[in-house]
Amino acid sequence: xxxxxxxxxxxxxxxxxxxxxxxxxxxxxxxxxxxxxxxxxxxxxxxxxxxxxxxxxxxxxxxxxxxxxxxxxxxxxxxxxxxxxxxxxxxxxxxxxxxxxxxxxxxxxxxxxxxxxxxxxxxxxxxxxxxxxxxxxxxxxxxxxxxxxxxxxxxxxxxxxxxxxxxxxxxxxxxxxxxxxxxxxxxxxxxxxxxxxxxxxxxxxxxxxxxxxxxxxxxxxxxxxxxxxxxxxxxxxxxxxxxxxxxxxxxxxxxxxxxxxxxxxxxxxxxxxxxxxxxxxxxxxxxxxxxxxxxxxxxxxxxxxxxxxxxxxxxxxxxxxxxxxxxxxxxxxxxxxxxxxxxxxxxxxxxxxxxxxxx
Amino acid sequence: xxxxxxxxxxxxxxxxxxxxxxxxxxxxxxxxxxxxxxxxxxxxxxxxxxxxxxxxxxxxxxxxxxxxxxxxxxxxxxxxxxxxxxxxxxxxxxxxxxxxxxxxxxxxxxxxxxxxxxxxxxxxxxxxxxxxxxxxxxxxxxxxxxxxxxxxxxxxxxxxxxxxxxxxxxxxxxxxxxxxxxxxxxxxxxxxxxxxxxxxxxxxxxxxxxxxxxxxxxxxxxxxxxxxxxxxxxxxxxxxxxxxxxxxxxxxxxxxxx
Numbered sequence: 104x105x106x107x108x109x110x111x112x113x114x115x116x117x118x119x120x121x122x123x124x125x126x127x128x129x130x131x132x133x134x135x136x137x138x139x140x141x142x143x144x145x146x147x148x149x150x151x152x153x154x155x156x157x158x159x160x161x162x163x164x165x166x167x168x169x170x171x172x173x174x175x176x177x178x179x180x181x182x183x184x185x186x187x188x189x190x191x192x193x194x195x196x197x198x199x200x201x202x203x204x205x206x207x208x209x210x211x212x213x214x215x216x217x218x219x220x221x222x223x224x225x226x227x228x229x230x231x232x233x234x235x236x237x238x239x240x241x242x243x244x245x246x247x248x249x250x251x252x253x254x255x256x257x258x259x260x261x262x263x264x265x266x267x268x269x270x271x272x273x274x275x276x277x278x279x280x281x282x283x284x285x286x287x288x289x290x291x292x293x294x295x296x297x298x299x300x301x302x303x304x305x306x307x308x309x310x311x312x313x314x315x316x317x318x319x320x321x322x323x324x325x326x327x328x329x330x331x332x333x334x335x336x337x338x339x340x341x342x343x344x345x346x347x348x349x350x351x352x353x354x355x356x357x358x359x360x361x362x363x364x365x366x367x368x369x370x371x372x373x374x375x376x377x378x379x380x381x382x383x384x385x386x387x388x389x390x391x392x393x394x395x396x397x398x399x400x401x402x403x404x405x406x407x408x409x410x411x412x413x414x415x416x417x418x419x420x421x422x423x424x425x426x427x428x429x430x431x432x433x434x435x436x437x438x439x440x441x442x443x444x445x446x447x448x449x450x451x452x453x454x455x456x457x458x459x460x461x462x
Numbered sequence: 463x464x465x466x467x468x469x470x471x472x473x474x475x476x477x478x479x480x481x482x483x484x485x486x487x488x489x490x491x492x493x494x495x496x497x498x499x500x501x502x503x504x505x506x507x508x509x510x511x512x513x514x515x516x517x518x519x520x521x522x523x524x525x526x527x528x529x530x531x532x533x534x535x536x537x538x539x540x541x542x543x544x545x546x547x548x549x550x551x552x553x554x555x556x557x558x559x560x561x562x563x564x565x566x567x568x569x570x571x572x573x574x575x576x577x578x579x580x581x582x583x584x585x586x587x588x589x590x591x592x593x594x595x596x597x598x599x600x601x602x603x604x605x606x607x608x609x610x611x612x613x614x615x616x617x618x619x620x621x622x623x624x625x626x627x628x629x630x631x632x633x634x635x636x637x638x639x640x641x642x643x644x645x646x647x648x649x650x651x652x653x654x655x656x657x658x659x660x661x662x663x664x665x666x667x668x669x670x671x672x673x674x675x676x677x678x679x680x681x682x683x684x685x686x687x688x689x690x691x692x693x694x695x696x697x698x699x700x701x702x703x704x705x706x707x708x709x710x711x712x713x714x715x716x717x718x719x720x
Contacts, residue, residue, distance in 0.1 A: 344557040352571035353547025362574050366561040
C-alpha cells in the first residue's frame, strides 16, 4: 500500500480536517428544554384544536421533540452530531412510550384498588355474600392462588430444572434435539388447551372432581417450558473452565453439577422460576375449567372447588355493580402485589446466592 | 508419590479431525517436562489426554497407549475420575470456584469427593496453601471469596487446589500466560519446589520459561494448518536449547518461524 493512498483516505472519508478541535455545542440543558417546550406546544395545540385523544397530544409532542432536536443540532453543531442526537431522542421517545402504559396500569390499579384494599379484605371470604352486596374479601381466592401456584411450582420447578440439566450437561444427539423441540412447542401451548387436556384426562377420563390440584397440573404444564428455557440459558452461562477445574480435581460429573454448576447459576435459576411463577399466577382459563371457583374458603387443594385471584377478578367484573368492581380492582392490586413480592424475594435470593467478588 | 508416564503411539481426535498423531514419549518422575511449539500444534490437546480431560470435550477420543508406571490410563475398566484424582491439572486462566471462599476452594477437591474431617481438612488446606506459597498472603482471609484475589494469587490458589488432593502428576497448561512477570516468577519458583515431590508437565509459549524451569523439553510442530500436530523431538532442555538434533527445533527456538 503506497503512502499516497494512505494520505488521501481520511480526507475522502470525512472531508477536510477541521482547523480547530473546538466547535459550537448546544447548552447542556438543551435536550430537557426542547422536551419541555415540545410538551407545552403539544398541549397548547391540543387545547386550541380541541383534540380529544391524549394519545394525539403525546404523538405531537414526540414528533416535535425529535424534529426540533434534529433541526437545532443541525444548525448549531453539524450533521454528524444531529444524527447522534436524533438517535438519542428516538431512544428516549420509545422508552417513554413503553413506560407510559406500564405506569398508568400500576397507577390505575392502585388508585381503584385502594378503595377496598385493607386487612378485612385480605382476611375474609365472599362466603354468604351475594355479588350485589358490599363488603366481603379475597381470602379464599388468595389461599387458592397460593396453593395452586405453589403446587404447580412443586411439580414444574424440579422437572424443568432436571430437564435443563439434562439438555445442557448430558444431552446430545436426537433425544436432546427432540426434547428441545417439544419444550419449544410446549411454550406455545395456549393456557385453555392445557386446561382442556387436564379436564379430559383427569376429570372426565379418571373421574376426579374439580380441585385446586387439577388446576395446579395445568399450570405446571404451562410453567415447565419456561423453567426449562430460562434454566438452560443460565446453565449455559456457567464457564466451561469451572466444570473442567472440578473434573480435573477428580470430582465425578454429577457432583460437579450439584456442587459447582448449580451453585454458580442458582441466582439466575431462581429468577427464572419466579418469572414463571409470575406468569402462571395470572392464568384464568385453566382455573375456570378445572378449579371451578368458589365463594367460600376451601383449604384443601385436593378436594372440591377452590377460587383464585384471576378468577375472582373475572367473576366480580361479570357481576357488574359498583361493589363488585371495587372488589375486582382490589383483587387485581393483591395479585400485582403478590407477584411483585415474589419477584423481590427472587431478587433477594439471587443477590444473596450470587458469586461474590468481595475483597 | 511421583510416577512415570509412558506414552506410545498416541493419536487424539476431535470428532473426525485428527488433532495429534502418533506421539510417543516418556515423562520422568520428579522432574519438569516442558512442551513447546507453535499455536495449534496440539501441545494442550496432548496434555489433556494425559489425565483424560480430552474426552470431556464433545467428540474427543484417543487411540494409543498411556501408561502410569505399570497401569494403563485408557485400559478397560479404568475410571476417568480416578485418573484425574491421580493426575491433577492447572489451567491457562485462573479458575477458582466463584461461589466458594479461599478455604473452600482449596478444600473443594477433598470435600467434593465426599470424605473429610474438619481438623484434617484444616491441615490439608494450610499445607496446600503453604505448598503454593500463598499461605502468608491469605491466612487472615480464608473465608473471603477466592475471586477477590489478584490474578497471580488466583493461579497459585488453583495450584493449591490441585495439590490438595495429593496427585502423583501435575499437568500445567500455560499456567503463566495470563500473569504479570512478578507472579510468573512466583509460579516458576513454585514449580521448582513442587518437582521435589511431583512429576510436572508444563505447556508454555515462553521459551525462556521452558529453559528456566524444565529438565526436559519436547518440541511439537504441525506440517500445515489443519494437519495433525506431531512430536518433533524430546530431549534434555539444555540440549534442545543449545544443540537440537532437528533443524525445525532450532528454527523455532531461534525465532526463524512460529
